[in-house]
Amino acid sequence: MAPKVTAIDERLLQLKARFAERSAIQLRELSAKLTDWQYGHCTREDLQTLYELLHRLAGSSGTFGFHQLGQEAGQLEQVIKAQISDSPPLSDLHLAPEIQARLAQLSRLLVTEPSSSAEAATTDLPDTASEQTQLLVLDSSLNELAEALNNFGFKVVVCEELPLHCAHCWRSTSIIIAPAAKLTQVVNWNQQQAQSHHASPSPILCIGSDDSFAARYALAEQGADGLFLQPVKVPQLAKRIEQIKSQQQQPYASKVLLLDDDQELAEHYRLVLTQAGKNVKVMAEPTELLAVLAEFRPDIVLLDVHMPPYSGVTLARMIRLEPDWLSLPVIYLSSEQDRDLQISALAQGADEFITKPISDEQLILTVRALCHRARQLAKLVSSDGLTGLLNHSHIKRALGHEYARVQRYGHNTSLAMLDLDHFKGVNDTHGHGVGDLVIKALAQLLQQRLRTTDHLGRYGGEEFVVILPECSLAQAKHMFEEICYHFSQLSFMGNNGTFHVTVSVGLALLNDFVSEEHALNAADAALYQQKQAGRNGVTCYLPHAPASDSPE
Template sequence: MPDDAVTEPEPIELPDWDTGPRGWPMAAASLRATVDDPTARRATRLADLQSQVRCLIQRARHEKLRVLLGALNRIDQEIDREHAQGSADLSRLNRLIRYFDRLVQHLQKTRDDTPEAIALYTGSTELPELLEDSLRRSGFGAHPIHLENPDPALLEHTGLLIYLARDTADHEREFTQLAELKKRMSACAQSLMISQRDDFAIRAAAVRAGIDHVITYPIDSARLNTLLTGARAYECDDEQITVLLVDDMATAGMYWRKQFARANVRLLFETRPQAAFDTAIAEQPDVILLDLYMPEMDGVDLARIFREHPQLSDVPILFMSTEERDQHRLEAKLKGGDDFLNKSIAGDDLIRMVRYRAQRYRQARAERRTDSLTGLLNHRAITSLVDSELDRAIRQEQPLSVVMIDIDKFKHINDTHGHPSGDRVIRRLSTLLNTRLRKYDGVGRYGGEEFMVVLPATEIDAAVELIDRLREQFAEIAVTTEAGDTIHCQFSAGVAGYPEHITPQEIISAADGALYSAKQAGRNQVKARHYED
């Protein structure tokens, strides 16, 4: 039989790795190995490849993995084309398999089991509704604990301790117990107090007890969610931070690179002002360390340039110098610096300082990007995410879907049940979106009762199916109004994305148009806007 002869693939059974989510990476590796096998004839490789692909198509259909199914169907069609036309190489087929491999990697990230973090709460038998929603969104399982007789097993694995302060509680006694409790917990665990009171006395008592954060009523949802997200990711000093050091002495970079490397601090080092500016814009460091005296431009002038750029205006800037004169130090801080450190500072002390500054900066930045009612990304942050994810989709040759969601008849809800009840409906939907979507999906409050969802590596048809399931789930959620009544709400949604649309403005406009179509068609449904529409 000639090498290029078309052979009908025989049905084959996939090996044992075909079961469970871990099988998909092995399946992708098998496809790559088959197409790259130099020992097999071209026709044999194609036949073997098609047999595997068609088995995987059945599996993807069974598991309802629409994105993988679409990629596999394209591979199957390309194999048919190769059988019929016999191109000089299999480069297009290789590209499709690499694309499938990237989709599998995304799938694997979402399927990796992440143990539920434990949040212990004490001081009350009930959690406030908003706190319960926020804990669920941040991946915490809430467990009550008694200060007098805490469960040692829970303490060992706790990432967060919450104290719900009561007006009538014996705070002094309870704060003493909290301080003892914290000593028995991991040094990485965070603590949070939520109090009806907001005065110096209770805040001072919280500080003496070692409580890390204090929130008072009415609860600021944006700050709460920022703190919970930070507590969820907090693992002592393991989280990497990025520091830009600008110094005209190359030896300074060599010395501090060694010091920072042991503390998981990524050091960017520049000796020239222009290069430092370009690096700061490109890398967005958490902290900037500036030598005060440099030959081309002193640190004060460079700090002023950093401060004038919108992407760098809030980044902590720490001057480093042997300058001892108080007046010169004061002038330097007044012109853009946040602090002044002596170059002789011990390595451990500088590491502690930059970590502290980086943590405060990240927290403040997160709060600026967060909607105060829902804790989701705000309008500016979610629209910026569309821009960045579109760039990624184009570079990686992956689809991207953007969804616009609007709660149906929301004005009627506000008018009938009051604005606090309307806020509850908004928070219920935000919780649903944030807990049902993947970790790397973007969810934001676009404005009012309108939400935006950004779904990387997701084709429009798959996005429609996903959002439609969420629409059905939202309709089943019972929301209790301020008056104690129970109501059920619905939403409409529009979907558009790349490659059907190629600019952020086009995608958002198309999704908004699809949402309008869903509203016009009777509400409580999901519509898609394709290019030809």
């Protein structure tokens, strides 16, 4: 059976036809101009135009399946390059007939060369928003643990016995949690289900009490993905679950900004990367670069070195003039083969050099790796060390960005400020180590129960800030009332047994204020009102509320 042709496949074929048609017309026009070369009438500008066309063909032909065309165009490109730099220029008039013949050969290859790799590769899985994580707990003795994980926002299914015949239960499971004593049986069942569904086995986290080297070695040998000793510290378990989930799938599509003056090639790359789950924005006019960077905020930038009348090298340096983009990965995607020129270009502010032509599969794998690395580096720079949320400076930067978007598009965006109630008493009574555990628990709960599009940050101490784009105050209030309830149900182990902590929330709508700072002050005022009203709840900003020092 022939493979199904998708809309993107059809669009790629249309781009290939358009590339061939446009290239054939340009080759004929330039070949005609070379007739004047024999009489000394060909200008340096004519040769420069020919050189730029050959440079484009050398870099893009392979992408559309014309591999021989790309190789021969690259060879002829070097001949023309030598003529442009010759002194006196255009001295080898006898080369004109030979070059015309080679241009004619390029035109024939556009028609006759078979296409072998113009289709998009689909080996990469899309980066999609994550669904609610389902946990399969394989022992009723872990009911209390299951209830605690449910408060963190995980969907938990508890089975009294191993569901040997329950295929549906395995298919919908993200992670298995089981007693360490049952690991052998669980591993066998997990592998059987994976084989029958042609999938990878689900990760297994073990709950046990034996902390010896022999016990840990045995669990590792059987394939366990984690061991948590009883009594289980639920926030640590929740953090491990989040780590596994993030490894299984990206929370949202990687963002790629592509600058290339070859319209067909740029559109081809866009379609291929979009089909692979990337969010791609194409630019052909570099004069809008800084505005697009501020609005789109890409994970990486791909740009060609040669984009007459602009230089990709200069554009890379221009990007680095702005402090916000000093760490933004800039990758050259060019047909330039001269290694010295590549190194020189990299020294001007870029991070890597990818040589055209590049296959669709190589492009996908390379971009995925670069985006993943960029995300990891950005997270290291922007994260709070204790919680993994955005740190103070980066949550404020995110607030400024979202305020600018509100001003531009007018959609509702809510802002929340959270504060743990009576937190000083927690530290004084149970110690700062337990206090840190409470802070991490709230961070984990927020990550699990809020949307992937929301910005979460630790503002300082026991204070948190959350920005919710395209979310009304009513919607935000409902979300945080749920969070307050579930957090109050979490149990923490202290010096005198278990205890509970609550959280207060103040909300404000970014749209209502002349600056993000005014909105932040309003959310803080609403938080104070909630503290005065009894804590453990949510208050929306009310105009003319009295200001005062915030209570604990």
